[in-house]
Amino acid sequence: MPGLLVHELRMSVPFASREMEAVLNLMRTADYLRREVAELLSPHGLSPSSYNVLRILRGAGTAGLPCSEVSQRLVTHDPDITRLADRLMASGWVVRDRQPGDRRVVVLRITPEGSDLVVRLDVDLQDLHRRQLSHLGQTNLDMFIRLLEQARQSEPVTTPENP
Amino acid sequence: MPGLLVHELRMSVPFASREMEAVLNLMRTADYLRREVAELLSPHGLSPSSYNVLRILRGAGTAGLPCSEVSQRLVTHDPDITRLADRLMASGWVVRDRQPGDRRVVVLRITPEGSDLVVRLDVDLQDLHRRQLSHLGQTNLDMFIRLLEQARQSEPVTTPENP
């Protein structure tokens, strides 16, 4: 039986490999779900990335976190926390401070307003994610998570720089 | 047992729901794999989207395809085929023509140079995708594809416009 994606993309020739079919399915599914999340967030002036930063900072509490820490904890990689934080600061959801001990590091902290916003949006996102995936059922959901985590455990690329 | 992602993101509190954990895992895995694909393509002046267009046009052969058809077949949605095609045309990999029957539609066609490029890159992408996912094994790969397709079958959002 040909897969669903072959039909969705009106492909005249099936995929060259099962691995490629999986990767393209992954891209398409991620794009689909991410789009719905972005749609939910955009009326509040947030992108998935900037919302992610707020959620990370809420987890850190009043201590805040250095930019570099926030960067590492982002679900999707973003090399430029500076400008992401700029926008969040302009909206009053985040404040910036230099760390006294090491004046190189900039600590980001969520404001009460930012905290309120995250709490309110969390409810909506919970609902959205439930609608997006609860039809899989508990067993499939567990398996799905396991496979997604396993998919990230591929061999790193071997280059002259990374021998 | 806590999931891998909780550790990767250094989360102090576990996920609020299994659905959310799955969605975030999906985003992270897609980002990770997409980044490797982009890295492979970028030396050739291609993005995942523009490569996708070339692959679609190669499938269409000498007949070519209208922009709207190309748009629908893209793995990830891109509303602006015009400028995507602009770049591909500037590199000499596609040509544009008006359709004689209906002068509104613009047909995109791959050039022999474009075709050669796609064929060469297909080999590299095959290798990359195998490295990315073959460690899952055939059975898991089948299951993974099935779950990804199933994940796109969520209920559409109900709004006043979409009752």
Add this chain to the structure above:
DNA sequence: ATAGGATAGTCGTTTAAACGAATATAACAG
């Protein structure tokens, strides 16, 4: 025929991503 509406692309503009160079501070070896 022809006005109204649908369809196919294009283009302007705002906003964000990608990449690399630059700055500031810290750590450390001699």
Add this chain to the structure above:
DNA sequence: CTGTTATATTCGTTTAAACGACTATCCTAT
């Protein structure tokens, strides 16, 4: 101490995405 290297962040610039408004062409029902 002092030059060197590493780290943390910022900033300039190029490139692409997002969103709408706009143009041209076609279809269809009067």
